Amino acid sequence: MKLLVLLMTASFVLVEVNLSEIFRNGRTLGGNVGVPKPDKHRENVADVPDEWFTQKLDHFNPTDERTWQQRYLFNDQYFDPNTGGPVFLMIGGEGEAPVEWMTGGNWIDDAEKHGALLLQLEHRYYGKSHPTEDMSTENLKYLTSQQALADLATFITAMNKNYSLPSDVKWIAFGGSYPGSLAAWLRFKYPHLVHGAVSSSSPLLAKVDFSNYFKVVRESLAAYSDDCVASVQQGVREIGTLLKDEVGRKNLNKIFNLCTPIQESLEKPLDISNFYEMIADNFGEVVQENGANRNSSQANANITIDVVCEILVNQTIGSPVNRLGKVNDLLLVTRDEKCMDYQYEKMIDSLRNVSWDNEEDEGDRQWMYQLCTEFGFFTTSSNESHIFGDKFPTSFFIQQCKDIFGDSYDEDFIDGAVDHTNMLYGGFDIEVSNVVYVYGSIDPWHALGITKTLDKKAPAIYIEGTAHCVDLYSPADTDSAQLTAARQKVSQLIESWLKL
Template sequence: MKLLLLLITASFLLNEVYPWRIFRNGRMVGGNVGIPKPDKRREGVRDIPEEWFTQSLDHFNPTDERTWQQRYFSNDQYFDSTAGGPVFIMIGGEGEASVSWMTRGSWIDDAEKHGALLFQLEHRYYGKSHPTEDMSTENLRYLTSQQALADLATFITAMNKNYSLPADVKWIAFGGSYPGSLAAWLRFKYPHLVHGAMSASGPLLAEVDFLNYFKVVSESLATYSDDCVTAVQQGVDQIGTLLKQEIGQENLNEMFNLCNPIQESLENPSDISNLYETIADNFAGVVQYNKDKRMNNRAAANITIDVVCEIMVNQTIGPPVNRLGKVNELLLSTYDEKCLDYQYDKMIDSLRNVSWDSEAAEGGRQWTYQTCTEFGFYQTSSYEPHIFGDQFPISFFIQQCEDIYGDIYDADFIDGAIDRTNTLYGGLDIEVSNVVYVHGSIDPWHALGIIKTVDESAPAIYIEGTAHCANMYPPADTDLPELTAARQQVSELIDSWLKN
């Protein structure tokens, strides 16, 4: 033990970090679908201005006449109106809509091929689409997937009129991550408006305790080596040992560059749970976006499973807990952060802020609300063996719902909410045609999606070796053959839908 304590390393970085800003509840800051890299094949494309659509606040209460302005983008540069070209719509999700998607991404290749008119509709309560004066819990009652789908249906109906589109025009929906779920559900709920849908990395099964998330994270780390997984588990176990000793606590403060001394939190189980979950999320975020084509943070894109596992198996750094510290140091530095803030009350206070000008308005408060009221998706430490420890069980996440939004959002409420969502959409038993489900084996979210074809009219494409929404990004020379083949298969399916 003395050797372990002597080998502890320190790290001193730049700014203060709040882990719930970067990666939390399986959501990366900015949303789970990133900004696609520029496509060299399409340099000098036209400027795409933002546009606004008058939307109903509550689609399911005809006596409520309140409206708001929803942001969208359009691109008609490929549209062949004389040939009755189709319409493609990119569904916005748990982050700000990016105009970059209007000229980049694999869907642009299909739009050019078929002469499609393009739209992207930002999701209510995210980005600049603010339906209410603030994000109070009372106002968030209008933040539901059902309302979002009705937004899409209303928008599609209006655009058909605005563009004088023929009655038999075919709309194809595209979405990745939560919008991937919405794409499938849109086709399911509004088949008279949407002819087909590409659902990438979409979790279709709402689940309170998403324990298989970290199962897939562990399996994905094992694609590098079993030694990497073993080292992670040993490092996490050593954190527990250090927490029991005064000198060990001091070393943890330095090793993980904690914003507040761990001694202040020894009597607060929620702080300790938050610390363990944050360390686990260091690996989860890397795995979820392993070798993708996002350009939100170029430095972060270079941090892959190979990079973190090379650190974890490097015995010259010291014991496994030291290596966990080095991974943490790398990520803090990458996101230009000074220290790791793990304190529970600070996180809760931040997520209680109802102002559109707050940091929580980036999407953290909204997405947490949707997990509490519709989806669950809580990535707990319930999976055995406990590679990342057992300090963040489902009760830890349910408590957050109560602390942020009120006591009504307890375990019984959330259980009922998840049952309702699966009843509304069918979970993994959804019966729908002209939908393609695309998932990557590295992406933990595939555990809640359809990865095997049951109905040929709604096939699944499971890509070995790729992560979250990989098929949506522009093609690159470094793409795995399986990824290239998946894009081609999606394109062929769209061809067949448009012919029928």
């Protein structure tokens, strides 16, 4: 009997920290995929220990013999080697690999059904997987999606031997967000090792100017009401007016509870750009995570589009800018933050920290490096339908790359890096079979994904009214019929792949 191994990629859970920039560039601090809410499968989560795998530092230099220890997890409670049951391997993304996924989430139902051994591999440079002595720019050159995919291939090959798996073993990759991209690319690059992939909310096209991100945010707010959108747009315009005189600037300090008076930043355009971007990111965070059945150490998991739009259309609160301030206050409270820290240099100083002991960034420096050297994904203000002003164009993000990593990380470098990534993986033109792409209409990242079936061997599922990676979490009573049907379709596809 053929033995099946399912591989699931996912990224990390939020942790509670005192940082204003807990959401930047469409990424939640610690990674875009959190942990599933408690369910019947999570009773023994504390019993899943950390394991370590000896990994090569550079897979593409045969003369480099350096190695490091990569964290992985396993759970064999469903696995029966005598009956040839499946094995699931979850691959971590841009944050620590959460132990909760080993006993929770929608994929556990398939694990029980097929008698799966569960494995999870943490992504290099994130969580506890530290390949180098620090995160200096020179050391980060080994942080690439190509190296991560080679890590997976090496790990799969080793686990086949360690568990004495048969030669015809099948691996099926699951992943959400960036790991969703890795899942599809793993099937694309290593089809002899991976038999299929479930790619959820995955950005498949690298793009420097991801201006459509906030276009989707606007459309998602508009689904509540046009008045909600109008209130945001008017409030942002009022910010521009208040910035022009001293009384107005003092009002802004109070309205947004700023850590540093805005007067001190009038001659610092990057501060002002950062201020506008952080206001926009408030809405990006709410829209992207809207209604996900995820567990979080933060109360903002319960802040939805409906919640913020009810504030924005409530005229008793005051003018639109005051309503923007109330939304900001709500998010500050749920993040356990005392004030909004918009200063550009503070942000840059944090991202320059190369120590593994830096508890605050939770992967921010590493992910910013990948954006500057592989993906772009800069959530800019350049879209014509933008409602958050025009103060954070592409040049604002390129300046960050230069300020954090050096002047050589300029526009030409980033353009070339993004082109190279699309050449490697194909972008929207990826030719691959046994992959399913799953996206939600509310999730802004669907704008960089394959949302319509272009090849029957790699179908797309587009779910109206759902947000980022919702299909990966455990089912909830509030799930829509479309979401339930999408999960069922994915399970059917997995089962059909197993018979091939």
